[in-house]
Amino acid sequence: MTAGQEVGDPALRAGEAKTLSANRLAISYASASRRILIDAKIVDTLRVFRKDHRIEIDLNVEKGDGAEIKGIAVEVLSEAAKKYMPLQLASEAYESDPMFPPLLTAKLPSKLNLxxxxxxxxxxxxVKWVKTGDVHEWVRSTFGRIFTDVSEGWEKKISVQDPDPAPTIRSILDGWAVNGNVGSQTERQRFVKTHLSETDNVxxxxxxxxxxxxATAFPQSNATVAATRNGVPGPLLAAIEGHAHGAQQTHVSLAVLAMFRMLMEFAKRADGEKGRGEVEERVGEIIRCLPVQLLHKSVEGMFKEWKAEKKGGNAPAR
Known part of the structure; x- marks a missing residue:
């Protein structure tokens, strides 16, 4: 409340009739003692600048009834009533309050930058969507499928100018190396830096x-010989050659490996090393999108086998 105001002040009572759509922005500030409500219809864009700790809202503002402005309402917190009370823009209480923006000085209609x-x-x-910049995910989870028009409207208006860099398979593996639960951090980091630097191992x-x-894998240390004796046909047999985990493959996993080899071959034919690099990047992106608990479980199993092999033991076949 501004100095000298009570809940019964005419400036407050007169403002009670003004209502906005439920689809609106609510901006509270000054220790939550002031609030500005903005109807979604007049919002053109909302841009978040994280590093600068700033939000900019572009508004399409028009004159309303009397001295009011369409789509904008201001409120003050009543300590007595313990709730926000609407305040008329055309009131001495509003004009004398330095905590409110000088909306009435703008020439209307016009575009305002708040x-x-x-x-x-x-x-x-x-919140998560501000960090990632994924407005789509937040809008869908907030509004659901019922308010399709509402959600699509906000998706087109809101943007984060400087979100965190999108995670990559490398950043996820580096994170596991720091925060994993098996072995020491030094061992995990060496495993990621050496063993998981190869695309086949990723x-x-x-x-x-x-x-x-x-799954039953090929039991012998010589993966190619074991696969031949187990009746693995040519295309699958070719995929196993040179693969560090060849002895652990099954017919099904070999089929996936063979398709990956085929992708790499065609990409290299089409665009040389650049094409090959793009395939590796896309495959890493696909693996990154796996549920984190499954990804970590798989990496931990590989790490244990790698560690056992480094110590001279026999890694268990899977």
Whole structure:
């Protein structure tokens, strides 16, 4: 409340008749003692600048009844009533309150740029969609399928100018190396830096999940000989050659490996090493999208086998 105002103040009572759509922005500030409500219909864009602790909202503003502005309402917190009370724009209470923007000085109709500076010393926690910039995910989870028009409207208006870089398979593996539960951090980091630097070994993360826990792999150390004796046909047999985890493959996982080899071959024919690199990047992106718990489980199994092999033991076949 501004100084000297009570809940019964005419400036507050007169504002009670003004209502906005439920589809709106609500901006509270000044220790939550002031609030501005903005109807979604007049919002052109909303841009979040995370590094600058700033939000900019572009508004299409028109004159309403009397001195009011269409689609905008201002409120003050009543300590007595413990709720926000609407305040008329055409009131001395509003015009004398330095905490409100000078909306009445704008020439209407016009486009207004409302700049909101966030408290950098006491920042509020960032929600997931602000960090990632994935407005689509947030809108869908908030509005669901019922409010399709509403959600599509906000998707086109809201943007995050500087989201966190999108995660990659490398960043996820580096994160596991730091926060994993098996072995030491130094061992995990060496495993990621050496063994998982090869695309075939990154693909093995997926192949292990395809094989499953009880899959029967080729039992011999010479994967090519074992596969031949188990009746593996030519295309699958060719895929196993040179693969570090060849002895652990099954017919099904070999089929996936063979298709990967085929993709690499055609990509290299089409665009040389650039094409090959693009396939490797896309495969890494696919594996990155696996559920984190499954991805970590597969990597941990590979790490245990790698560690046992480094110590001179026999890694269990899977």
């Amino acid at each position: 700049v909101i500076h966030l408290d950098a010393d006491k920042p509020i926690p960032e 693909l093995e993360i997926l192949l292990r999940l395809i094989r499953g826990e009880r």
